[in-house]
Amino acid sequence: MTLPRPIKLLLSGFMLLLCFRQLSARPGGEPAFSGRMDAAAFSQPVAGMHKDAGLDFTLGRALFRRVWVTAPASTQTADGLGPLYSARSCAACHPNNGRGHPPGEDGDDAMSLLLRIDIPPQDENQRQALARHHINNVPEPTYGLQLQGFAIPGHRAEYRLAVSYEEIPLTLGDGSRVSLRKPDYTATVLGYGPLHPQARLSPRVAPQLIGLGLLEAVGEGEILAWEDPDDRNGDGISGRANRVWSPAEGKVALGRFGHKAGAANVDQQLQAAFSIDLGLSVPLYPLGAGDCSIRQLRCRAAPDGNSTQYQNLEAHKQVTDLVGFYVTHLAVPARRNAHAGDVLAGARIFRRLGCDSCHRAQFRTVSRSGTAAGYDREISPYTDLLLHDMGEGLADHRPEGLANGREWRTAPLWGVGLTPQVSGHSYFMHDGRARSLLEAILWHGGEAQAQRDAVASLERSEREQLLAFVESL
Ligand code: HEC
Ligand code: HEC
Secondary structure, three states: OOOOHHHHHHHHHHHHHHHHHHOOOOOOOHHHEEOOOOOOOOOOEOOOOOOOHHHHHHHHHHHHHOOOEOOOOOOHHHEOOOOEEOOOOHHHHOHHHOOOOOOOOOOOOOOOEEEEEEEOOOOHHHHHHHHOOOOOOEOEOOOEOEEOOEEOOOOOOOOEEEEEEEEEEEEOOOOOEEEEEEEEEEEEOOOOOOOOOOOEEEEEEOOOOOOHHHHHOEOHHHHHOOOOOOOOOOOOOOOEOEEEEEOOOOEEEEEOEOOOOOEOOHHHHHHHHHHHHOOOOOOOOOOOOOOOOOOOHHHHHOOOOOEHHHOOEOOOHHHHHHHHHHHHOEOEEOOOOOOOHHHHHHHHHHHHHOHHHOOOOOEEEOOOOOOOOOOOOEEOOOOOOOEEEOOHHHOOOOOEOOEOOOEEEOOOOOOHHHHHHHHOOOOEOOOOOEOOHHHHHHOOOHHHHHHHHHHHOOOHHHHHHHHHHHHHO
């Protein structure tokens, strides 16, 4: 069929535009990208913040890096750590705003891998609270919602993490050999007696913190439009949103943050981190003793750093707001080599295999008045923010809200290619078990089994193109 010339021109213009959008080299949208490619690549503020915002960003950064101390201390502003804690600062687990790592095979610091804990509901009250989304989990009666590996002087830490790995050798379609390491986590040296017989543990490594303000600014409707809980389109991929209690709004909201989308917004996630990871009281969780349970009496009774001068809290609202401002205004890095031949070929393979059914390439943020950086833009986070069954291999068997023990939130892929520069390693997935991007892909199962198998049987050249694309994000 021959088309009249003006229509042809129009069509080719349209195609060009489409290509351009697909290949957008700035996944955080035009003004949000950072041009750095070194260790500071995840530490840049989004462009276009209003003029007072720079100061808030700097103050927030200082608080994010602040090393908290035991109360009472001479400095009332930085005391209140613990009594139980998993780290002494936010930055300890999210160095350079990047991801954490599992403990080394030689048993070095386990700081950025933590173990969440819970038990199944024991009575009708607990079942109701879960069903109404008032809680995501029932705390383990002694140890609470997380095992803390550290305690202030005079108190016992809750546990020591022991990890062992089993190597699983694999041969790919083209004959090349890889090995996946399957982790086994145990809580040893328990400080407060045995765990509940039904206790469930979930290992988690701290994720990278870029582009969170943009993910928060995506409209609920846009996310829900992608849900396919009954797999109506028959592609084997179902995707559903988590539903969690949002204490700030006092209602059930869509879960977006955390490896199982267990937090409705960044503020909730970080206030929980202050309380559970650092043991500091905050407006949403005002208990000075953090995650100490009523069975940990000495821990409950320890002096806290709550001061009347600061809303009777250890980290008052101004502190949590500034930290929130900082982490929601970290720019997404610009892509590298986005237009190189192998990267473009890899992008086509990514789409052909259906990776983008979960690692969703396009979202539009809604405009949010009052925020520093103009939202209302196209972003490419490569996540749908939905939960997917990822198979038995990755399962933690610990539900969280609606997420069951095999489901995880699609990890955003923007910035992943800079992990070695920012974090000094290339450990991926929720617990850092994968030692490379290829291993990360080969761990996919469940709804992503078909994509994983397709990657395993790709020609070497195509596999390398796919990886070149992921590395360019
Ligand atoms: C002990 C290690 C540790 C500490 C300390 C820590 N985090 Fe995290 N952080 C994590 C882990 C692990 C997750 C994933 C949590 C989950 O799956 O629910 C996380 C998730 C987050 C997220 C959500 C990111 C996303 O993409 O969903 C934000 C935001 C965050 N942390 C901010 C902070 C802030 C701010 C602090 C300091 C108050 C802090 N974190 C302290 C380990 C830590
Ligand atoms: C069914 C949904 C789904 C499909 C399809 C899918 N993924 Fe994923 N992907 C996920 C989820 C969920 C995670 C997080 C899993 C975890 O942390 O254990 C993830 C994690 C990753 C990671 C590690 C990211 C990180 O931050 O640790 C990479 C890399 C990745 N996927 C690439 C791919 C590629 C390439 C394809 C296509 C071959 C693909 N994925 C297909 C859901 C999917």
